[in-house]
């Protein structure tokens with residue numbers, strides 16, 4: 001198996017099939033001092049700084065998928081390797097769902113979504129995977145297994161390591177299993193399409209669960225009981241409305257952003273929501289999530305990035321370069337982490353004292 | 364106490380903001396847990412982050428501990444100066460700095476009282492007419508006295524947290540002073556900050572990583588209608604089972620609270636009596652929200668589920684006033700305990716929701732075995748128990764028995780797959796129990812995280828970690 005990361009080929013690719021094998025691999029990583037990257041299903045392999053050193057890849061996506069659903073508690077446990085689609089089907093069979101709609105969901109593993117803390121427009125109501133994470137099992141370099149969180153809805157015992165692990169891009173350890181809050185399938189789902197965009201206040205007033213702007217159109221998702229959804233749609237006035245499966249399909253296609261991510265450069269702009277409309281976005285395909293103050297832009301190059309970053313910085317936001325050719329990424333921090341890098345690096349060190357995970361991709 | 368320290372502190376914050384008189388220090392000996400007391404050497408009241416930083420540097424220099432303190436309502440000994448030293452009270456830093464509804468955030472100094480945020484948001488909401496306005500959702504029972512900084516310290520929960528999440532889910536950004544005196548900004552007004560979630564790590568760190576001097580919190584839009592439902596049951600178990608059925612049904616209630624007969628008896632004996640039925644073994648108080656028709660449909664569904672699961676009586680509050688009276692009674696339940704027993708120890712374990720009936724039975728057995736009585740009033744939707752174990756402090760043996768019973772209850776919670784603390788924090792009282800939940804490898808990792816921020820163990824030593 002050969003996988004290059006930003007053009008850099010690792011010497012070894014480990015594909016453990018079980019947690020035990022993974023722990024053995026992590027012992028070898030420590031013993032031999034291997035600079036290692038963790039990969040789930042590889043859908044986000046383009047994300048991150050160009051690796052400084054790369055000895056080994058650990059592909060977690062090859063491990064046995066497993067999902068356990070607890071309808072009474074409205075929670076589920078999933079192995080990191082389970083694909084988003086497998087999980088969705090399994091939860092739906094129980095009348096439940098994982099209320100997230102991150103980019104590339106259909107190509108992602110559950111572990112990858114949690115490790116990147118990628119979220120979509122529904123995060124306005126349901127927040128991010130980081131907020132929904134109740135327990136995480138994390139294998140450390142050297143081969144010890146750790147568990148963070150009791151797995152119940154409320155738990156403040158000890159430091160909130162869960163929140164560090166979610167979004168850590170595999171630099172603290174390998175996520176093997178997560179337990180998350182689920183939600184019941186709503187009685188009604190509707191997506192309304194308007195052929196114009198709305199002022200932020202007007203949009204908020206309609207109370208969608210999430211809203212997206214693409215190509216000058218607004219897509220608003222409503223869900224809840226029938227009376228609630230009809231009420232919201234009624235207060236919106238004109239527009240096309242899709243319900244049920246059709247609505248879900250449209251929403252899934254939109255929020256997965258497969259087309260946008262097929263372009264060579266993808267930027268993610270995050271700003272306080274009221275500032276977003278003033279962002280000097282470069283030309284290209286855009287996907288805006290106005291209620292969150294997030295926009296994705298796909299372009300041909302990173303021209304204009306510095307100006308955009310300067311603007312974002314001036315309003316308290318940032319611009320991550322999610323995707324770009326290695327030569328364009330070589331001399332920048334793609335994440336746009338400005339402050340507190342030193343603290344982050346030292347926190348990482350607490351988990352991975354020799355700095356073997358991540359190879360400079362993230363922190 | 365080293366007089367040089369007091370003088371040096373006074374040079375930073377001004378003499379009038381330093382307390383050394385033993386009579387005045389008395390107030391700072393304990394916090395809301397009121398089970399143990401230890402006197403600080405000195406209390407300081409800095410007014411700015413820079414002054415906090417100066418105090419931190421001095422503490423390091425003199426090698427004395429610092430205990431950050433908001434209103435001191437911690438129920439885990441979090442704000443108690445267990446090793447003496449400096450109590451750093453944030454009380455003077457109590458301004459609401461900005462209500463920014465365009466970005467759905469509010470920026471506050473740490474000693475702003477939780478309830479003030481909602482008052483400010485409401486006022487701002489009238490002014491710019493965002494209908495129907497906003498709220499700051501985390502609402503601990505102590506919200507009229509506890510500070511946002513203290514809420515951040517313990518990652519506090521509350522009644523509405525069933526739907527909206529706890530404090531950490533509402534904190535967008537922090538300004539913190541590290542033990543070495545550096546002032547750092549974590550996060551901000553944007554939905555997401557790049558890199559590891561240091562903001563999330565700080566929330567719930569109980570003042571052991573540094574001092575919070577500014578908080579940016581998100582506020583959430585209000586709905587047009589809230590419906591409040593009251594239901595009574597023949598047993599607390601039956602009420603617990605009804606909660607499971609309710610949650611499974613797909614309704615997303617705003618709040619689901621349970622009170623048992625002893626708790627109802629207490630509130631109905633006090634000034635917040637709301638006409639709650641005293642004869643029921645348990646009652647549930649539930650809020651649903653949405654548009655008028657949406658909330659009404661949910662309320663009907665809730666009522667029919669509760670009836671199908673053994674409720675004797677189900678009532679919808681006739682109007683907002685009645686609902687408010689019921690909720691005020693619930694929120695005063697801890698305070699009202701004085702009407703049924705002189706003192707109490709309150710525990711805060713959480714169990715999986717479906718284990719609630721079993722846990723409630725076990726609590727009664729455990730407490731009875733110690734010859735004591737218990738009242739239960741808690742966040743049933745979250746499985747977050749709050750047994751109030753009643754005792755009389757004039758009899759030291761009773762106090763010890765109450766503490767032992769409390770510890771047994773927490774062990775039981777962990778055995779049932781839960782935690783020793785759902786929202787009150789580990790603090791001082793529960794740190795010995797942390798190893799029930801974490802292995803030595805995990806505890807060691809937490810110690811290393813502490814050392815990243817506080818290598819000399821200056822801020823709130825003796826808390827959280829065993």
Ligand SMILES: Cc1cc2nc3c(=O)[nH]c(=O)nc-3n(C[C@H](O)[C@H](O)[C@H](O)COP(=O)(O)OP(=O)(O)OC[C@H]3O[C@@H](n4cnc5c(N)ncnc54)[C@H](O)[C@@H]3O)c2cc1C
Pocket residue numbers: 394395430431432433434435436437438440441442453473502503504505508509510511512513514515516517518519520521522569570571573574575576697698786787823
């Ligand atoms: C009647 C009553 C009802 C309660 N109900 C609830 C409830 O429903 N839910 C709930 O979660 N809790 C509840 N509590 C517990 C308590 O009110 C909360 O933990 C509250 O958040 C503490 O706030 P405080 O301002 O009193 O903080 P304190 O008690 O002063 O401090 C709490 C902790 O935070 C640290 N701290 C305080 N300020 C700062 C700062 N600026 N920077 C860093 N660290 C700091 C302290 O060192 C301490 O560890 C209740 C308490 C009482 C007495």
